[in-house]
Amino acid sequence: MKVLQKDRVDQIIYQSDLVSRDLSWLKFNDRVLDQSYKASRTIFEKLKFLAISASNLDEFFMIRVGSLYNYLDYDKERVDYSGLREEPFKTKLMLECQEFHKKQHDHFQNTLLPGLKEFGFILSNVKNLLPEEQEYLKEYYQKAVYPMLTPMVYDGYHTFPILMNKLLIFGVVTISPGDKKDNRKLSFVQIPSNIPRFFEIEREDLVIYVPIEEIIREHVVALFRNVDIESINLFRITRNGDFTLEESEDMDTNFLEEVKRKLNARKTGRVVRIEVEEGYSKWMMNLLKERWQIQDDSIFKIERASMFDFNGLWEVIGNKRFKDKIPAVPNPVPPLSYPEAGTEDIFQVLKHKDVLLHHPYNNISPILDLLEKASEDPNVMAIKMTIYRLAKGSRITNALLKAVENGKHVSVLFEVKARFDEENNIREAQKLQKAGCFVIYGVSNLKTHTKLLLIVKKDENRVIRYVHLGSGNYNEETSRLYTDIGLLTTNEILANDVSEFFNVITGHSMPATYQNLLTAPRDMRNQLIQFIEDEASHAREGLPCGIFIKVNSLEDSETIYALYRASQSGVPIKLIVRGICCLRPGRPGLSENIQVLSIVGDFLEHSRIYHFHNIGKSRTYVGSADMMVRSFDRRLESLFRIDSPFLEKQLMNILAYNLKDNVNTYIMQEDGTYEIKLPVEGEEEFNIHQKFFELDTGIIENVKLI
Structure with a gap:
């Protein structure tokens, strides 16, 4: 096989309109490691980010490099977004991994290790x-x-x-x-x-x-x-x-055994x-x-x-003797839409208004309180829920078990294919099933990644549906570390959409349309592309326009090329992409109007927000889906629209704060590298991981993106 020279490989990669997913991920992990270099961090924080970068790299080899070997070992063709075939791409990828590995160890050995003694x-x-x-x-x-x-x-x-x-x-x-x-x-x-x-x-x-x-x-x-x-x-x-669950016509009887077999195979997977x-x-x-x-x-x-x-x-980091030397995370603040959190009955509150939660700045308690009250309320008839990752000893499981004991109908769609949480999810799901809960172990060959909760309650002469939709897992532990968004509501439009969606994922139903819900794998990609094209049309007509999107990863080529076309039409596009980004910003003739930022800091940015200006009649969606092929084609996902003007302004402010941050932000360059964003002369530091604890309604009311 002909071996490509390094310069030729780099040229091929740069000429591509798309950035390699795997090479982009390595740049993300480099930003994680960069936190360990920051002089403002304590030695324990520096060690923490070094450990996180190591854990990330382990997973990268197990999943992404493992997937690449699936092609190499079985002579399957694969062309990376970089334009490279399997062998030359592996050579390039391993070179990048070797350089990152060396950087990790040089930093530990030459910078961190010699300074440990002064910290005890x-x-x-x-x-x-x-x-x-x-x-x-x-x-x-x-x-x-x-x-x-x-x-x-x-x-x-x-x-x-x-x-x-x-x-x-x-x-x-x-x-x-x-x-x-x-x-x-x-x-x-x-x-x-x-x-x-x-x-x-x-x-x-x-x-x-x-x-x-x-x-x-x-x-x-x-x-x-x-x-x-x-x-x-x-x-x-x-x-x-890396493994892919094979489709089975007899999913109910074989599915769990198939998962367990694949888990065991991980122990003997190829090195x-x-x-x-x-x-x-x-x-x-x-x-x-x-x-x-x-x-x-x-x-x-x-x-x-x-x-x-x-x-x-x-x-070392978790040693109790060093507890006082690790910076404390501020206590959560009440949601701006629910300042009386914890003092009023959550059922009564939601009958009159919607509540937007922004974790970890707002506690997960309102969701847990709602579920725990529902488990004991004699007027609650049914609870339906999707679960992707649970905390160990979760209050969620306990509440659902209590609900079953109290004679309520409880149905849970448990995603047992949640990577590296499979065993815990199987254990928790079987516990619920034995108690009498109706458990669905995933849907065919799709992962259920959507985050939905539906509670059906009799209230005097009517039935009210209480709904939670979110971007993050129902997990008490990660809710203190990940930034996520959730909506608690009794809005009938969303309640109908969620009820229909549960019928789709637990039964065999195909609704004609949803009013305020975008779902995958049905039509999410097409609808988002339509929103992008609408903004491009407005730009060509000289009308106000703009696209602001915050996601974990941007990898779907169809969506990327739609954004390129919008940029060429003159639409200003601001993308906040924490991890993988396969779009090239700022390329002449392709993406001059696109800016990409990545935020990496004290909290893991996990929320997804899609905001389209739409000539002032804005469309704002939140949910569990990133702009990835797997999200659009191989997962059950949902994005929900926020109609409340005040709550929509809260989401716009989250985007505005992300764009303003100059402490945790990296700016993506055309070649796929990133540069640190620093305060300009005379500008104060703006750290969103602190500023979100200090919000007030006045800031929200005055927010502007365009």
């Missing part, structure tokens, strides 16, 4: 400990660690063992006395995940963290008696975690990355490369002075 802790190997500390550690190893270790030899008499995804592993090359070197044997010692990542030693006012691998390394010789150890090599593998400490045995690596059919560009070297698996830093 250090990382140390065993040899740097005092003699009495080494004895203490030896006792810990013999009693708590040694019994957990199981050496597994691979030779002509033993099959190759199953090495687990993302565990630290020692590869030990040994030779029996008198044997020739070509009779080497390779043994593996996996470090179980339930052993603490660090052993803590207190020395006066200093906490010493000794990594578990250094403890085992110091004593691993004891596992190999009467043989010569040629080399001890620490490594870690990442396996392909897509090896991280290994420098100085490793070439004999061992050649064996592993041949075994796993992996090339040198997928081998990531780590210096002994650095650290394996930055995910382990959470053990």
Whole structure:
């Protein structure tokens, strides 16, 4: 196969009108890592963002690189948005990953590690400990660690063992006395995940963290008696975690078993990355490369002075002794549309007005209160809900169980294909099903990503439907970390739309139309493109126009080209895209009128808002859908329209604040890179992750986008 030169590859990528999804994601993770460089952050925040970037990269290899190998391994054709085929694209992608990996470790080793001591802790190997500390550690190893270790030899008499995804592993090359070197044997010692990542030693006012691998390394010789150890090599593998559930005509009986089977397959998926400490045995690596059919560009070297698996830093960050040194998150404030939150009956409030929640600035409590009251209210007849990700020990599950106990009809569409939450979702769903709840385990080959809650309640001589629609999961934990939007309402138009949508996703119904709901995979893409084209038409007629969109990811090419056409017609377009963005802004003749911003900071930006000026008769939608192929074609999604003038102004203000931010914002360039947005001379810092705690109605009433 012809190998493309790097300059030619870069030229092909730049000439494309679209940015590669995977290369764009790496730029996003670079913005996450950039938070760890900020002088304004504490050492614990810096370690946190380094750990997040490492977790992100693990998932990227498991899913995106894993997906790429699905094409490579089975000779399936794939042309990336960059214009590159599978092999040259993999070469480019691995080069970018190698550079990012090096940046992570250089930052940790040269910037963060040397400065830990002034904050009261250090990382140390065993040899740097005092003699009495080494004895203490030896006792810990013999009693708590040694019994957990199981050496597994691979030779002509033993099959190759199953090495687990993302565990630290020692590869030990040994030779029996008198044997020739070509009779080497390779043994593996996996470090179980339930052993603490660090052993803590207190020395006066200093906490010493000794990594578990250094403890085992110091004593691993004891596992190999009467043989010569040629080399001890620490490594870690990442396996392909991408799978697609096969369609089944008998979904009810086979579906859960299919999910469980695929989950087990993740444990033995093909290896897509090896991280290994420098100085490793070439004999061992050649064996592993041949075994796993992996090339040198997928081998990531780590210096002994650095650290394996930055995910382990959470053990340091979460240490209670450092709790006071981590900046506290401000307490949530009452929603502007519901200032009396917690003091009035939520059912009575919603009969008279809609409530807009903006998390984490507003608490998730109104939703939980509504559900918990509904579970015990004798006049509530039915509760219907979609669930994508739940918190551990969720109040949601408890409320639904209580509702079933109290004789209410409860139906829940549980998405058991929510990536990496499958096992928890299956467990929670089965708990509800055993209690008598009507549980639907997903819909055919679609993921149910929409966030909907419907409560049906008798009220005197009528029935009122209480509805919640949102952009985020019904999850108490993430609601404190993710920015999301939710609407609580008794609006009959939305209630009818939601009722119809539940009939579609739990039964076999195809409504003619929804009034205030855009749904996927039915017609969301087409309707959004129509809104974009309407703005383009207004621009050509010289009328006021504008498009303002906030999403997590923008990847759907049909929508992107519609935005390009609108830009060429003169429509001013402002896009706030946290993560993947495959659109090129500011390209002459294509997208001069498009600006793309990305906000990365204390909270994970997760809300989606679509605002179209429409000659002053604005259209504003909120919901769970990003502008991605998977959102439009392979997921059950919904966007809901906000009609209330005050609530719509709140959403416009969220967009306006995002555009004004100069602390957490990065500006996307035409070539797909990003530049930090800084306050201009004389301008004060504007940090939306603080400013949203300080809102008042006066600010909302005076908001303007155009």
